[in-house]
Amino acid sequence: xxxxxxxxxxxxxxxxxxxxxxxxxxxxxxxxxxxxxxxxxxxxxxxxxxxxxxxxxxxxxxxxxxxxxxxxxxxxxxxxxxxxxxxxxxxxxxxxxxxxxxxxxxxxxxxxxxxxxxxxxxxx
Amino acid sequence: xxxxxxxxxxxxxxxxxxxxxxxxxxxxxxxxxxxxxxxxxxxxxxxxxxxxxxxxxxxxxxxxxxxxxxxxxxxxxxxxxxxxxxxxxxxxxxxxxxxxxxxxxxxxx
Numbered sequence: 741x742x743x744x745x746x747x748x749x750x751x752x753x754x755x756x757x758x759x760x761x762x763x764x765x766x767x768x769x770x771x772x773x774x775x776x777x778x779x780x781x782x783x784x785x786x787x788x789x790x791x792x793x794x795x796x797x798x799x800x801x802x803x804x805x806x807x808x809x810x811x812x813x814x815x816x817x818x819x820x821x822x823x824x825x826x827x828x829x830x831x832x833x834x835x836x837x838x839x840x841x842x843x844x845x846x847x848x849x850x851x852x853x854x855x856x857x858x859x860x861x862x863x864x
Numbered sequence: 865x866x867x868x869x870x871x872x873x874x875x876x877x878x879x880x881x882x883x884x885x886x887x888x889x890x891x892x893x894x895x896x897x898x899x900x901x902x903x904x905x906x907x908x909x910x911x912x913x914x915x916x917x918x919x920x921x922x923x924x925x926x927x928x929x930x931x932x933x934x935x936x937x938x939x940x941x942x943x944x945x946x947x948x949x950x951x952x953x954x955x956x957x958x959x960x961x962x963x964x965x966x967x968x969x970x971x972x973x
Contacts, residue, residue: 785952785964799960835908848915849956850899854908
């Protein structure tokens with residue numbers, strides 16, 4: 741079955757960087773994009789961006805454009821999300837989710853499945 | 865950016881009752897790209913409905929989605945105990961960004 745397994749919880753100081761991994765299995769990694777979404781009590785669910793593992797193309801949300809880098813390693817079917825210059829407001833659970841797009845008569849798109857989430861805590 | 869507003873914020877109902885959850889967009893959303901998720905405490909979001917009205921694999925038929933344009937609805941026809949959770953709508957088309965609603969918490973009355 742399709743699985744996305746994320747790396748463990750992180751504690752970081754303000755100004756530091758964090759890199760979260762998302763190891764996939766059960767499907768052809770390069771056939772689907774990977775989205776990154778974070779969730780905090782204050783901001784709810786926030787879409788951070790998307791990467792196409794087949795060519796490395798990315799789309800980042802404007803809010804994170806200057807601080808985020810999404811990459812993939814096709815040899816291990818793993819996606820990575822690095823967020824720099826962390827602030828306390830970046831404390832959240834970070835999720836990866838497979839991007840599914842297909843067309844019968846018209847295109848549809850959805851995120852499925854999601855990884856288990858990685859808690860990133862930013863605190864001095 | 866398309867803003868999605870969900871209502872009500874909290875819905876208190878009893879098992880067996882019908883739940884109607886609303887998702888309103890700040891501008892027209894293609895039905896193809898309107899999605900509903902369910903999230904239970906301590907779990908990741910789970911896909912329920914895509915294309916505004918198509919149930920994901922394994923989702924019971926008591927869940928249904930409808931709507932078009934700027935107004936979308938998730939209906940649960942007869943609530944089961946396991947349906948009490950938070951529900952999110954999302955729009956995610958070919959033009960970024962994807963956005964989420966703030967969620968509706970469905971709680972047991």
